[in-house]
Amino acid sequence: MDADELPLIADSVAFVKGLKKPTVADVLRSAQAQGLVAIQPRCGVGGHEQMRALLLALEEGARPDILSLTIDSYTRLNQFDMALSALCNAPEELNGYPLVTHGWRRGRDLNQAISVPLEVRHGSPLPRRLFETAVASGITSFEGGGISYNLPYCKDVPLVDSLNAYAEIDARCGELAQAGVVVDRELFGSLTGVLVPPSVSLAISVLEAVMAAHAGVACISIAYPQSGNMVQDVAALRAIRSLAVRYLPPSVDVYPVLHEFMGVFPKSRARAEQLIFAGALTARLGGAAKVVTKTIQEGYGIPDASANIHGMRLARVANAPFIHSIRLDESALDEEQYWIEREVDEIVGPLLEAIDLPLAISSAFEDGSLDVPFSASRHARSSVMPCRDRAGAVRYLDAGGLPFSEDVRRRNRSLLEDRWLTADDHERMQLLMADINYFLEPPGEQEFDFVPAVVESATQGSDPEETYVA
Amino acid sequence: MKNEYCPDRRTVILCVAASDSHVVANHIIAYLLRSHGFNVVNLGACTTVSDICDALLRWPEAEAVLVGSLNGHARQDLADLPEAKDRGAITCPVIVGGNLSVAVDSDISKDAALYALGVDYILRDPSMIPAVLDRLRVQRDDDLAGSPASPRIEEPSNGC
Numbered sequence: 230m231d232a233d234e235l236p237l238i239a240d241s242v243a244f245v246k247g248l249k250k251p252t253v254a255d256v257l258r259s260a261q262a263q264g265l266v267a268i269q270p271r272c273g274v275g276g277h278e279q280m281r282a283l284l285l286a287l288e289e290g291a292r293p294d295i296l297s298l299t300i301d302s303y304t305r306l307n308q309f310d311m312a313l314s315a316l317c318n319a320p321e322e323l324n325g326y327p328l329v330t331h332g333w334r335r336g337r338d339l340n341q342a343i344s345v346p347l348e349v350r351h352g353s354p355l356p357r358r359l360f361e362t363a364v365a366s367g368i369t370s371f372e373g374g375g376i377s378y379n380l381p382y383c384k385d386v387p388l389v390d391s392l393n394a395y396a397e398i399d400a401r402c403g404e405l406a407q408a409g410v411v412v413d414r415e416l417f418g419s420l421t422g423v424l425v426p427p428s429v430s431l432a433i434s435v436l437e438a439v440m441a442a443h444a445g446v447a448c449i450s451i452a453y454p455q456s457g458n459m460v461q462d463v464a465a466l467r468a469i470r471s472l473a474v475r476y477l478p479p480s481v482d483v484y485p486v487l488h489e490f491m492g493v494f495p496k497s498r499a500r501a502e503q504l505i506f507a508g509a510l511t512a513r514l515g516g517a518a519k520v521v522t523k524t525i526q527e528g529y530g531i532p533d534a535s536a537n538i539h540g541m542r543l544a545r546v547a548n549a550p551f552i553h554s555i556r557l558d559e560s561a562l563d564e565e566q567y568w569i570e571r572e573v574d575e576i577v578g579p580l581l582e583a584i585d586l587p588l589a590i591s592s593a594f595e596d597g598s599l600d601v602p603f604s605a606s607r608h609a610r611s612s613v614m615p616c617r618d619r620a621g622a623v624r625y626l627d628a629g630g631l632p633f634s635e636d637v638r639r640r641n642r643s644l645l646e647d648r649w650l651t652a653d654d655h656e657r658m659q660l661l662m663a664d665i666n667y668f669l670e671p672p673g674e675q676e677f678d679f680v681p682a683v684v685e686s687a688t689q690g691s692d693p694e695e696t697y698v699a
Numbered sequence: 700m701k702n703e704y705c706p707d708r709r710t711v712i713l714c715v716a717a718s719d720s721h722v723v724a725n726h727i728i729a730y731l732l733r734s735h736g737f738n739v740v741n742l743g744a745c746t747t748v749s750d751i752c753d754a755l756l757r758w759p760e761a762e763a764v765l766v767g768s769l770n771g772h773a774r775q776d777l778a779d780l781p782e783a784k785d786r787g788a789i790t791c792p793v794i795v796g797g798n799l800s801v802a803v804d805s806d807i808s809k810d811a812a813l814y815a816l817g818v819d820y821i822l823r824d825p826s827m828i829p830a831v832l833d834r835l836r837v838q839r840d841d842d843l844a845g846s847p848a849s850p851r852i853e854e855p856s857n858g859c
Contacts, residue, residue, distance in 0.1 A: 384744055423723055603726050605744055614730045654731055655826035661727050
């Protein structure tokens with residue numbers, strides 16, 4: 230559609246300045262200063278007019294602080310001809326907005342249509358063209374990292390390749406910051422979204438953040454996925470601050486971000502709402518600058534606009550003044566935070582001494598001293614097996630080749646229920662599946678008082694007030 | 700591949716079918732088999748029959764191929780299996796497991812179709828895998844010891 234040349238960097242900088250709205254970095258700074266949590270949905274449809282209508286509906290319906298362009302999977306894999314073909318023949322079948330195919334002029338059109346800044350959310354291991362199109366569109370936040378957007382999303386892209394691609398992007402962010410526009414880089418600590426131990430999530434974000442800061446990135450968001458145990462989650466969000474102080478230069482702004490639960494979502498409206506609100510509350514109590522929301526349709530597929538608006542409004546309740554007085558057990562938080570940071574230190578410590586960090590990371594994944602559970606990629610071993618402890622917090626059933634001290638291993642073991650020791654194969658399978666489906670209600674309890682709309686992009690722009698009158 | 704390879708251990712090839720990207724059960728099965736002392740060559744999501752043949756060239760000692768299929772396309776994804784078996788590229792038993800069809804009531808016909816493709820064993824409970832591997836190995840050793848014709852592998856009796 231739009232294969233012409235990208236504008237010069239000065240032109241894109243002037244465009245951002247001319248938008249007369251805050252950048253994502255401005256929004257995060259302001260939220261943090263007020264002790265509030267900025268609200269952001271995930272959203273993306275194929276057609277341009279449909280995308281604009283969706284953004285306007287979400288803005289009108291829930292007043293989010295940041296809006297998203299979620300990118301389709303063809304574009305994520307750089308299959309631009311496939312994206313073009315889908316766009317011409319059946320745009321409603323795309324699972325996101327093909328920004329590269331639409332081109333930067335349409336990206337600017339979306340940006341001008343709304344009053345809040347945009348972030349590109351994708352899942353691409355090699356996103357050079359997507360990034361350049363996003364920058365030319367005046368988009369001031371770009372998600373992903375060379376590890377976190379590789380291992381969960383593709384089968385056979387070498388880590389060195391994706392790390393190099395993100396190093397280029399981070400360097401471009403450095404140039405843009407010099408030119409006067411800060412592009413926030415959100416690191417995808419949610420990884421595979423299934424029982425990700427906090428120290429795995431944070432260790433990988435620390436490594437990506439160190440590389441980003443080195444390349445000149447001025448604003449880094451470290452995203453952590455809600456596990457569902459509030460003490461563990463708040464401790465993890467707090468740990469992001471300490472880890473930033475320890476590992477990153479003071480010149481970089483670092484913001485903790487919470488991704489509402491990424492795993493198997495409950496199907497009933499009541500349970501889904503509980504989980505969404507618990508996530509937003511966790512974000513507020515943990516001092517997150519931003520929460521990326523989920524919806525009551527999560528267990529059924531891609532949400533429509535109404536459900537998305539409802540999810541954001543529900544999350545916003547956690548910004549109410551009265552929440553400020555809620556206190557968790559500080560000694561439990563301190564203990565959990567201590568161990569999370571210690572585990573992260575033990576994972577990243579040896580690597581950060583390496584001269585060539587991308588190479589060291591790639592080798593560490595090969596030998597298992599860096600690992601993520603449930604990876605889609607053959608470049609991670611996934612020898613790590615997580616499970617939930619008595620309180621529902623995510624622990625290591627098996628830490629695989631992670632270089633943990635005996636102290637860390639002992640504490641992990643001590644928190645696991647004895648049943649893990651005595652279970653036979655069949656029971657272990659059942660226990661692991663039960664932990665993965667922790668929030669999924671038993672089949673008999675899945676009746677819901679909300680009939681999810683059939684997922685069609687045509688419904689995404691509908692008037693939210695029909696369903697959710699405040 | 701992903702795991703530490705020990706020459707003195709039994710080896711299996713594990714994968715998810717060609718059109719399927721569900722890796723959670725795949726990783727849990729790999730974990731269980733490794734805890735039983737197997738070398739697990741895990742080819743992961745979206746593995747074609749041709750990928751399996753390539754892996755068997757590299758790990759000819761593999762005693763079985765385990766294919767997971769959760770999206771209901773097991774039959775289509777294994778369409779190349781008869782050809783691979785005919786030309787001798789796959790000689791060890793092929794075990795298929797998972798949600799093998801989208802419609803629950805058509806399980807039996809789907810099973811028949813998979814056996815017709817040359818699948819040796821169909822499993823719905825992954826915790827049965829080690830026991831089935833043991834049984835298949837005993838069977839193979841008997842065959843090598845000169846038993847008459849190789850018996851057709853029997854259906855699992857308890858519906859597993």
